[in-house]
Amino acid sequence: MARSFWGNSSFMHAFSPSRGASGGIMIIWDVDLISQNRVSIHDGFVAIEVVWVPSGILVNFIVVYAHQGISNKRLFWNEIYNYISNSAGECIVMGDFNEVRDESERLGLIFNMSSARVFNDFINSLDLFDVPLGGPRFTWSDKWGSKFSKLDRFLVMEGFLDSFPHLSAMVLEKNIPDHRPILLLEHRVDYGPTPFHLFHSWFDMEGFENIVWETWATKMVEMELTNPWVIFKKKLQLLKSNLREWNSNHRVMAGSKRKNLQDFLESIDNRLMEDEGSAYLREQRVSLLKEMSDLDHLDLVQKAKIQWGHRRGRDL
Incomplete structure (x- = not known):
């Protein structure tokens, strides 16, 4: 056996x-x-x-x-x-x-x-x-x-x-x-050498590119900065802060989206169990599972990196 x-x-x-x-x-x-x-x-x-x-x-x-x-x-x-x-x-x-x-x-x-x-x-x-x-x-x-x-x-x-x-x-x-x-x-993911925690999955998320472009286009007017390296460091700090805020907002929206998908999936399952199913419903169910799997994969990768990083005392 x-x-x-x-x-x-x-x-x-x-x-x-x-x-x-x-x-x-x-x-x-x-x-x-x-x-x-x-x-x-x-x-x-x-x-x-x-x-x-x-x-x-x-x-x-x-x-x-x-x-x-x-x-x-x-x-x-x-x-x-x-x-x-x-x-x-x-x-x-x-x-x-x-x-x-x-x-x-x-x-x-x-x-x-x-x-x-x-x-x-x-x-x-x-x-x-x-x-x-x-x-x-x-x-x-x-x-x-x-x-x-x-x-x-x-x-x-x-x-x-x-x-x-x-x-x-x-x-x-x-x-x-x-x-x-x-x-x-x-599941090992090679993120490559980065100056701070930047997830590859972010590149496929809506709004990421705009955050980077808008942050880098910001004029550093305080103290009349002219040194290129100082300006670079200031913009990098600002980018880190903006990405943290953007990622936090995105996770809230992703959680809400997953909840809606889960509720829709359960309603389809109930209809299928009551023999009210159709080929269209089954196609919808497969599509929902794929969409949920994609969301979960991105979430699990980020959770793993963040939680393991916290356990080892790394500062995000």
């Missing part, structure tokens, strides 16, 4: 058997990239301690299928907490957490604030970073399309981000299963 998933024989795997029709967990890894130290099978999660061969760092991959019920979850989070606290190396926790962090991550279901608070306390107690997910807002839905939740995610330690600074994550198409698959990858 594992070989049928993987496609070749260059792998190892570990699993926790299912209970009835649900509850099973399987991890498969590439032996050319991962050197296994130990495997730990627990009730609700499987953990492997490995050496990441390309860099030689020690990593714990923890795949979860969380329990139901707040009391069971509290015990479950404590068990993972104890495992991580007693482990060497960096940790990444991934899978179906059966829980949301706030009310915005649930639609059509009752939000349990107490259960969410316990989950957030678990995340905060270990200083885990919740990797932002691009794509659709929710990772689970019922077959009627009336209930939605963000149950699946990647939680990583800060040291993991230092070793893999170009992480991004994307929610993929769902098809038949009730959970959407989510993909974590490291």
Whole structure:
């Protein structure tokens, strides 16, 4: 079964058997990239301690299928907490957490604030970073399309981000299963040597070129400046300030645009689930997903650079 998933024989795997029709967990890894130290099978999660061969760092991959019920979850989070606290190396926790962090991550279901608070306390107690997910807002839905939740995610330690600074994550198409698959990858982008953080993606955004031209055309009249190098430095400082303000405004507009696209997509999904679909609606849906993916890609690239930069004390 594992070989049928993987496609070749260059792998190892570990699993926790299912209970009835649900509850099973399987991890498969590439032996050319991962050197296994130990495997730990627990009730609700499987953990492997490995050496990441390309860099030689020690990593714990923890795949979860969380329990139901707040009391069971509290015990479950404590068990993972104890495992991580007693482990060497960096940790990444991934899978179906059966829980949301706030009310915005649930639609059509009752939000349990107490259960969410316990989950957030678990995340905060270990200083885990919740990797932002691009794509659709929710990772689970019922077959009627009336209930939605963000149950699946990647939680990583800060040291993991230092070793893999170009992480991004994307929610993929769902098809038949009730959970959407989510993909974590490291996407390196070479921005080249620049005097300050200037994103290549800005060149394709509306208004960027005008900001640069208008700033550079500004006359530096204060103190009757005549030295070309002083004028250059002053204009560069002004350009930095104007670009920060422009980028902030653009992100607000992009967020509003993505919200409108998401609402439109959900309305189309509801119509498709009610058998009111047509070829035109399906074409619209594909076009919306492409537009959202383009927005998410730009946003994830910038978030990754900004957040990693802040963590390393760099001043934007």
